[in-house]
């Protein structure tokens with residue numbers, strides 16, 4: 182990443198033993214990229230534990246290649262396959278949600294939170310409570326329970342390293358300067374595959390259309406979030422918690438080239454931009470190596486070859502999810518929690534062919550309305566309360582999907 186501006190990081194630490202890293206969600210897009218950076222920096226890192234949901238074969242392969250001590254699947258039904266695939270390797274196998282949480286708590290220098298969705302809440306939170314340093318890709322944790330996560334991190338002296346490319350760029354552009362000196366934080370969006378589509382065309386978009394992201398190769402859920410721009414909404418909420426920035430200081434701009442990932446406008450008008458080719462290995466390497474910057478092979482940004490960078494305001498009529506997320510942030514923690522839960526249900530329903538593309542945002546809005554009509558929920562003050570509220574949001578959203586299908 183070419184970062185414009187100085188980053189005020191501590192001095193490099195003396196030569197040390199390899200850093201022990203645990204990867205939650207090791208079989209996914211972020212998990213695989215994390216393992217690829219670790220493989221490139223052999224000697225600098227050692228893998229403590231890797232986890233997945235059901236994909237035992239892929240997890241076992243990752244554990245063997247990385248030389249992990251422990252591999253865990255959340256789904257107990259996948260335990261037999263995992264155990265068989267690890268036979269004779271000396272790598273321990275375990276299964277179940279409690280085993281994933283225990284893996285997150287094991288001594289390690291860094292835990293990478295790369296589970297998708299609210300399923301990542303408990304294990305990522307457990308890592309923070311155990312005092313592990315954490316790099317977070319799983320933005321849903323911060324959307325569902327950001328205040329609880331940030332409070333736990335402060336109490337335990339944990340620095341949450343932002344792995345999401347936009348937040349990583351902003352973190353570097355901020356260079357440790359206080360939020361009082363910042364006028365605006367700008368998160369960029371590629372605009373997704375439907376940036377230039379009419380609303381009528383978007384209404385008929387299939388999952389295959391929505392999964393064709395123009396610039397990034399990512400997991401299915403975040404790719405759909407990018408197509409609705411809910412991803413940017415989630416990222417605005419994520420930035421609010423990570424950087425302590427009020428809503429009015431947070432903005433999103435469409436930037437189809439995905440080269441500028443984030444910008445910070447300071448009080449004096451100076452703008453620092455975090456830039457780089459769209460390659461998640463760059464922010465991942467930053468989080469793994471922090472506070473140093475380690476070498477990473479790969480293509481480099483050539484601005485002359487690119488010629489021009491363009492920016493436009495998001496079309497909030499075709500992409501209402503962005504406003505929904507901002508409104509939820511202004512409403513309060515219960516609303517961002519329900520927004521996230523309903524969005525996960527709606528994205529799964531769209532991918533399963535049960536609702537249309539434009540109905541994703543509608544379903545999220547209806548779920549928030551229904552929850553507040555029943556009685557405004559209390560602000561969740563513990564991770565357990567956040568999970569209970571998430572469950573309530575999912576039930577209502579699932580009911581709305583069922584009603585939609587019988588219409």
Ligand SMILES: NC(=O)c1ccc[n+]([C@@H]2O[C@H](COP(=O)([O-])OP(=O)(O)OC[C@H]3O[C@@H](n4cnc5c(N)ncnc54)[C@H](OP(=O)(O)O)[C@@H]3O)[C@@H](O)[C@H]2O)c1
Pocket residue numbers: 205206207208209210211212232233234235236237255281294295296297298300318319320321344345346397398399400401402403461
């Ligand atoms: N991909 C990107 O470039 C990118 C960029 C920025 C931020 N992020 C964020 O990073 C997170 C991961 O995204 P991704 O694209 O890497 O997702 P992904 O490819 O779908 O991978 C998700 C990972 O989570 C595991 N998992 C799923 N459900 C689980 C459960 N109930 N319990 C335990 N583990 C579970 C999966 O295991 P199985 O393989 O067994 O299903 C897999 O290892 C998301 O929050 C996303 O928003 C991603």
